[in-house]
Amino acid sequence: MSDAATSGSGANQPSRAASERESGRVGEREIAVEAALAELTPEQEAVLLDRGRAADAAVEESVRMILSDVRARGDEALRSLARRFDRVELGGIEVPNEACQEALAALAPEVRAALERAAANIAAFHRAQLPPPLEVEVEAGVRLGRRAEPLGRVAVYAPGGRAAYPSSVLMGVVPARVAGVEQVVVCSPPGPDGRPPAIVLAACALAGADRVFALGGAGAIAAVAYGTATVPRVDKVVGPGNAYVTEAKRQLNGVLAIDCPAGPSEVLILADDSADPVLLAAEVIAQAEHDPDAASVLVCTDAEVLGAARRELARLLPSQPRREIVEASLAARGAFLRADSREQAIAFANRYAPEHLLVLLRDPRAALEALRRAGSIFLGPGSSVAFGDYLTGANHVLPTAGLARAYAGLSTMDFLRWYTYQEVSREAAAALAGDTQVLALAEGLPGHALCARLRDPERDSGTAGERENAGDRRLPLSHSPALQDWRESAPSALPFRAAYRDIALYDPQRSPIEIDLSDNTSLFGAPPAGMRAVRELEEERVTRYPPVYAQELKAALAELHGVAPENVVTGCGSDDVIDSAIRAFCEAGDVVAYPDPTFSMLPLFARMNAARPVPVPMGPGFELDEEALLSARGRITYICNPNNPTGTLLSPDRIRRVTREATGVVLLDEAYADYGATSLIEDAISSGRAVVLRTLSKSFGLAGLRIGYAIGPVALVREIEKSRGPYKIGAAAEAAALAALRHDRDWAAANVATVMANRERLARELTERGLRVWPSAANFLLMQAPAGAAPAAPGAPGATAAIVAGLRGAGVAVRAFPGVPGAGDCIRVSVGPWPLMQRFLDALEAGTVEAAKVGR
Numbered sequence: 001m002s003d004a005a006t007s008g009s010g011a012n013q014p015s016r017a018a019s020e021r022e023s024g025r026v027g028e029r030e031i032a033v034e035a036a037l038a039e040l041t042p043e044q045e046a047v048l049l050d051r052g053r054a055a056d057a058a059v060e061e062s063v064r065m066i067l068s069d070v071r072a073r074g075d076e077a078l079r080s081l082a083r084r085f086d087r088v089e090l091g092g093i094e095v096p097n098e099a100c101q102e103a104l105a106a107l108a109p110e111v112r113a114a115l116e117r118a119a120a121n122i123a124a125f126h127r128a129q130l131p132p133p134l135e136v137e138v139e140a141g142v143r144l145g146r147r148a149e150p151l152g153r154v155a156v157y158a159p160g161g162r163a164a165y166p167s168s169v170l171m172g173v174v175p176a177r178v179a180g181v182e183q184v185v186v187c188s189p190p191g192p193d194g195r196p197p198a199i200v201l202a203a204c205a206l207a208g209a210d211r212v213f214a215l216g217g218a219g220a221i222a223a224v225a226y227g228t229a230t231v232p233r234v235d236k237v238v239g240p241g242n243a244y245v246t247e248a249k250r251q252l253n254g255v256l257a258i259d260c261p262a263g264p265s266e267v268l269i270l271a272d273d274s275a276d277p278v279l280l281a282a283e284v285i286a287q288a289e290h291d292p293d294a295a296s297v298l299v300c301t302d303a304e305v306l307g308a309a310r311r312e313l314a315r316l317l318p319s320q321p322r323r324e325i326v327e328a329s330l331a332a333r334g335a336f337l338r339a340d341s342r343e344q345a346i347a348f349a350n351r352y353a354p355e356h357l358l359v360l361l362r363d364p365r366a367a368l369e370a371l372r373r374a375g376s377i378f379l380g381p382g383s384s385v386a387f388g389d390y391l392t393g394a395n396h397v398l399p400t401a402g403l404a405r406a407y408a409g410l411s412t413m414d415f416l417r418w419y420t421y422q423e424v425s426r427e428a429a430a431a432l433a434g435d436t437q438v439l440a441l442a443e444g445l446p447g448h449a450l451c452a453r454l455r456d457p458e459r460d461s462g463t464a465g466e467r468e469n470a471g472d473r474r475l476p477l478s479h480s481p482a483l484q485d486w487r488e489s490a491p492s493a494l495p496f497r498a499a500y501r502d503i504a505l506y507d508p509q510r511s512p513i514e515i516d517l518s519d520n521t522s523l524f525g526a527p528p529a530g531m532r533a534v535r536e537l538e539e540e541r542v543t544r545y546p547p548v549y550a551q552e553l554k555a556a557l558a559e560l561h562g563v564a565p566e567n568v569v570t571g572c573g574s575d576d577v578i579d580s581a582i583r584a585f586c587e588a589g590d591v592v593a594y595p596d597p598t599f600s601m602l603p604l605f606a607r608m609n610a611a612r613p614v615p616v617p618m619g620p621g622f623e624l625d626e627e628a629l630l631s632a633r634g635r636i637t638y639i640c641n642p643n644n645p646t647g648t649l650l651s652p653d654r655i656r657r658v659t660r661e662a663t664g665v666v667l668l669d670e671a672y673a674d675y676g677a678t679s680l681i682e683d684a685i686s687s688g689r690a691v692v693l694r695t696l697s698k699s700f701g702l703a704g705l706r707i708g709y710a711i712g713p714v715a716l717v718r719e720i721e722k723s724r725g726p727y728k729i730g731a732a733a734e735a736a737a738l739a740a741l742r743h744d745r746d747w748a749a750a751n752v753a754t755v756m757a758n759r760e761r762l763a764r765e766l767t768e769r770g771l772r773v774w775p776s777a778a779n780f781l782l783m784q785a786p787a788g789a790a791p792a793a794p795g796a797p798g799a800t801a802a803i804v805a806g807l808r809g810a811g812v813a814v815r816a817f818p819g820v821p822g823a824g825d826c827i828r829v830s831v832g833p834w835p836l837m838q839r840f841l842d843a844l845e846a847g848t849v850e851a852a853k854v855g856r
Helices: 016-023 042-049 057-073 075-086 097-106 109-127 166-179 198-207 217-226 243-252 277-288 303-319 323-333 342-352 364-368 385-390 426-442 446-453 464-468 481-489 528-535 539-543 551-561 573-585 601-608 626-631 652-661 681-687 714-724 731-743 745-768 799-809 834-855
Strands: 033-036 134-139 142-150 153-157 183-187 211-213 236-238 266-271 295-300 335-338 356-360 376-379 416-424 568-571 591-596 612-617 636-640 665-669 690-695 708-711 780-784 815-820 824-830
Touching: 033 042, 042 342, 057 075, 057 217, 057 243, 075 217, 097 198, 097 211, 109 166, 109 198, 109 652, 153 166, 153 217, 166 183, 166 198, 183 217, 217 236, 217 243, 266 277, 266 303, 266 342, 277 295, 277 303, 277 323, 277 356, 277 385, 295 303, 295 323, 295 342, 303 323, 303 335, 356 364, 356 385, 364 376, 376 385, 416 426, 426 446, 528 731, 539 731, 551 568, 551 708, 551 731, 568 573, 568 714, 573 601, 573 636, 573 665, 573 690, 573 708, 573 714, 591 601, 601 612, 601 636, 612 626, 626 636, 626 652, 636 652, 652 665, 652 681, 665 681, 681 690, 681 708, 690 714, 708 714, 731 745, 745 780, 745 834, 799 815, 799 824, 799 834
Parallel strands: 033 335, 153 183, 153 236, 183 211, 266 295, 266 356, 295 335, 356 376, 591 612, 591 636, 636 665, 665 690
Antiparallel strands: 134 142, 142 416, 568 708, 690 708, 780 824, 815 824
């Protein structure tokens, strides 16, 4: 929504459209260009394509004088400019923060709600743009990194004049805040009372601007570039403005950084016979009403629709409150153009490179790949440019005048600066030294060659004469036997991934035992109908590939949860779905954030996919710290609920906040939800960014057949399915799962009820023995290792190892969790039929005694 607002220094100069109106030329032609694309004259092409490119010498000189004056006289010059151009005496250049807060409090409730909604969407979209740190090993021992840091101080220019633009305040301040800019100031032209409009001040308070100044035009840009007694100097200025603001940015580029060139607003609409003429006319009017210099162009492949849109424009225009501005804009830069084909229309759009490109063609997404040059593209009849101006969350500060060929719109990246770092090991330095000397000497820079040679382990080889000849071109490393060996071996070396260098094979240290309470699987046997289905499996189902994506199973799972089959993706266990999701949504180096402690395989899956696992500590009672989790800015945020290994039931409201505000995709693992959790499947589907993971390994007792699945928005499910690949559910697994889902639900529900009852009973028994047990909503309990089992001597087995060993000696296996954050040394025990729980209690008592002996 770039706008050539005319308030502020230099802004009282007449626009081109105003000059034409005064000379009477508007009446001669209501729209500047009406023609077929194939028949455009050079003059018509100039009107369309040369917008804003011709230098205006008067504007350039006027701005140069303003900048010089502000630099020399500071605040005094700013006050003079306000008297001259804004016709106001500034009571104070800076607007008190209290005035902004009062303006916000005085807003009509519906206006405030709309601004808050806009701010939330802008924050969500721009938060998703935050880049993760990047680190790569380009060759053995040579590690390079790239990180972003927020700018220190930024100015946001919000235009004024013909209209107030609180939306421009939000579009500049909110992304700056998301990026972490230390101080954000706003400049906006003063009104008759010496301050920007109240709604602009309210937007400043809502968005979190630190300081606000009643300054407009080129003078405002000069003030933040040079600094004055009142106005601080900034690192960068962003925001749309008139020709004087744009020219001031151009002249000061280098004194401070600037954003994309954003001049008079413009739209190009591509339409065919499917377009609604009323919508076409309305979109033309909406852009033209910004400013007499705004550009509104309609390109249509259907002559009848084009003519109908022209008639609708004539019908709607008389009732428009800003009719004079619209008429002046259309007379100067408007166009109704007929294209011979869709391809011709798209080619013209790429030449025109508009600020806003509205695509009202059949199947607009099919055209998206061919559309290369635009500030922002709007697809389909529902996607009005007006929505983008205010509420969708995409930024409306966009390049104009065809500069979308090279510039992008305002984004989070505009408020960050990048720096790189490099780390070279001694071994890598030796490998780099020889070629570095070659290149340095080729460029005639012997000092560079010396720096490399000093890292060369062979630099002292050769004759004394050679060593004395500092300028020689001897390359001892390049010709050394060690390097020759390295070069000869490198081509045949296996290409191991650097990301796998420190990954060890997963080993839960599980071996056969009489009573295994270590893996949280069902202790009630297999589902009866499921087992029958496996025993009765037809031979052909064994010899042939199973269904590609287990469509029948997807339908059964969809029916179980009351969703559509297209919301379901299956996998070889929920682990497979997690792995596939990370692969689907993460690039190398992306952050996978998760509460700590959690499912132990999660960080391993992240590293397997070259992503970066980032643990976020939980609260003292294993509460979810959603603020810290969101601050990790994960491309994927993983939450297990109930949590594993703690069994904790997390707050649904906190999880919902994460699904609303996370920068990327949220994986919500509900593997244990059957045992007492509230499922958030419905929330996940409606969120557009969350996927719920489930399994048939627990309550349905099918862990050995590895059946996992996820439920979520169709778009995310499809991406996971692409990553997961075909044939991940074997025929036996699918047959058992279908039978269990159809006939064993009551059996599973009864077992779940038994687990829940025995879980509470076991917790009481352990507590009565003086052991600490954490509340659980899963099919297991986490308990702190008994204090008596702690080792007394250095090197003795840890408490968990001693307890686990003692229990194993009694024929019972549990899972050790040493050093759990916030809990210390713990063990986890699966819950099943009570006779097994009693065996555990008896073995625990005996094992504790034996472990205490080991500790002595």
